[in-house]
Amino acid sequence: MILEKIAARTRSRVDECKQKKSLEEVKKEAQAKDKHEAFLFEKALRGKDISFICEVKKASPSKGIIAEDFPYLDIAKDYEKAGATAISVLTEPEFFLGKDQYLHEIAATVNIPVLRKDFTVDEYQIYEAATLGAGAVLLICALLSVEQLTRFRQIADGLGLSCLVEAHDKTEIEKALTAGARIIGVNNRDLRDFSVDINNSIKLRREVPADVIFISESGIKTAEDVAQLRKNNVQAVLIGETFMRSADKVRELTKLYGPAAIPRTKICGISRVDDVAIINEVQPDYIGLIFAPSKRQVTPSKAHAIKEILSPAIETVGVFVNEVEAAIINAAHSLALDVIQLHGDETEEDIIRIKKETGCAVWKAVRVENSGDIEKWQHSAADMLLFDTFSREAAGGTGDSFDWTLLKGVTRPFLLAGGLSSKNVARAIRKVVPWGVDINSGVETSGVKDSAKIKEIMSIIRRLK
Numbered sequence: 053m054i055l056e057k058i059a060a061r062t063r064s065r066v067d068e069c070k071q072k073k074s075l076e077e078v079k080k081e082a083q084a085k086d087k088h089e090a091f092l093f094e095k096a097l098r099g100k101d102i103s104f105i106c107e108v109k110k111a112s113p114s115k116g117i118i119a120e121d122f123p124y125l126d127i128a129k130d131y132e133k134a135g136a137t138a139i140s141v142l143t144e145p146e147f148f149l150g151k152d153q154y155l156h157e158i159a160a161t162v163n164i165p166v167l168r169k170d171f172t173v174d175e176y177q178i179y180e181a182a183t184l185g186a187g188a189v190l191l192i193c194a195l196l197s198v199e200q201l202t203r204f205r206q207i208a209d210g211l212g213l214s215c216l217v218e219a220h221d222k223t224e225i226e227k228a229l230t231a232g233a234r235i236i237g238v239n240n241r242d243l244r245d246f247s248v249d250i251n252n253s254i255k256l257r258r259e260v261p262a263d264v265i266f267i268s269e270s271g272i273k274t275a276e277d278v279a280q281l282r283k284n285n286v287q288a289v290l291i292g293e294t295f296m297r298s299a300d301k302v303r304e305l306t307k308l309y310g311p312a313a314i315p316r317t318k319i320c321g322i323s324r325v326d327d328v329a330i331i332n333e334v335q336p337d338y339i340g341l342i343f344a345p346s347k348r349q350v351t352p353s354k355a356h357a358i359k360e361i362l363s364p365a366i367e368t369v370g371v372f373v374n375e376v377e378a379a380i381i382n383a384a385h386s387l388a389l390d391v392i393q394l395h396g397d398e399t400e401e402d403i404i405r406i407k408k409e410t411g412c413a414v415w416k417a418v419r420v421e422n423s424g425d426i427e428k429w430q431h432s433a434a435d436m437l438l439f440d441t442f443s444r445e446a447a448g449g450t451g452d453s454f455d456w457t458l459l460k461g462v463t464r465p466f467l468l469a470g471g472l473s474s475k476n477v478a479r480a481i482r483k484v485v486p487w488g489v490d491i492n493s494g495v496e497t498s499g500v501k502d503s504a505k506i507k508e509i510m511s512i513i514r515r516l517k
């Protein structure tokens with residue numbers, strides 16, 4: 053069978069690698085490697101809804117060359133922008149035309165976990181995966197004994213790597229569970245004849261306990277396939293060919309996932325008259341003018357100049373931090389602000405008074421450090437809450453995102469802020485389902501608003517439906 057052929061070639065390849073770098077050396081390198089947070093791969097897959105693992109692969113034994121032109125880094129970046137939860141990278145060189153270099157560069161470029169998709173037959177490859185920046189490795193039940201699976205899983209655990217343990221039938225699932233697998237992937241492709249049937253995942257779903265992540269792999273092509281897998285409590289799908297053959301990964305993922313609720317958009321920190329042209333072109337729902345001390349602060353005269361040429365369809369949000377009330381009222385009236393965003397330590401009483409005095413909608417920014425911060429404002433009189441990243445150094449505009457799972461108990465509409473960019477906005481919208489998104493430093497280059505980035509993020513958001 054093909055699998056044994058690949059495994060035999062892989063054993064020789066690993067032996068050759070050991071001649072160049074010994075097991076001891078690669079082990080030391082892996083153990084010395086800067087540890088980012090452990091087990092990010094499995095943490096990322098434990099979301100409410102189905103997750104997508106998108107695969108970067110040039111060729112396969114069943115399909116031959118899939119991508120003549122293979123800009124692997126751009127493909128990976130497009131997957132991230134489309135909202136992939138993780139990326140799978142083929143590194144097997146002979147049958148899949150993979151390379152370690154692809155994994156290394158991709159892992160260094162994207163901010164989502166990366167799986168090393170290879171035929172693990174030796175612990176050497178697990179250490180190697182860690183040195184290349186992988187967050188997970190593949191262990192195939194058909195190739196490994198329970199003892200090997202267990203030992204390889206333990207080695208990976210010691211390095212903070214997750215193991216996707218691949219099974220094709222009930223016996224292999226039992227083997228995976230005996231080895232302590234926390235993630236099981238059921239391959240819908242029968243490697244004896246390459247036939248594909250996604251019902252294999254559906255049929256085997258009940259064999260895997262609820263606390264073990266269940267991934268369906270191979271042959272997933274349509275929204276109906278995904279809907280069926282989602283209905284059967286499959287937590288993630290691993291998709292290669294369908295994505296590799298699609299020119300627009302954002303649209304393809306949207307087609308498979310289903311449309312998202314498109315949020316209102318606010319581009320914050322507009323501080324130059326020159327930025328208004330692109331804003332008028334892409335038409336976000338709101339712009340934010342920052343009146344607080346910041347590199348994006350606007351003077352009253354600059355604010356007037358921006359307002360004068362701003363498209364009337366776009367509403368203006370004035371952002372204030374612990375500002376004296378008279379100044380807020382004055383700005384609200386003289387600039388005809390639509391919304392007052394209070395981004396400091398303002399109280400509930402301040403919110404009620406400012407609403408009354410200005411006649412504007414009031415948004416309260418809540419800088420989230422823990423779930424208590426969210427709880428405290430749930431019943432606020434503010435017209436909208438805006439959840440942003442907590443920082444001791446800055447009131448806002450940090451460019452960092454926070455743990456979105458803290459928002460899962462929020463029962464009222466809200467805006468999501470903090471480090472949103474074209475890399476994470478699709479994931480944020482699908483995972484958090486915010487009423488609005490607030491985008492700021494994610495569309496800047498060297499501290500200045502960047503027209504291309506503004507255009508790109510707006511285009512991604514609009515392709516999610």
Ligand SMILES: O=C(O)c1ccccc1NCC(=O)[C@H](O)[C@H](O)COP(=O)(O)O
Binds near residue numbers: 371446447449450469
């Ligand atoms: O952006 C600033 O410079 C700023 C300074 C002081 C108070 C608030 C500020 N921004 C308010 C916003 O609404 C930002 O858009 C929000 O903090 C998100 O910013 P970012 O993390 O850069 O996307």
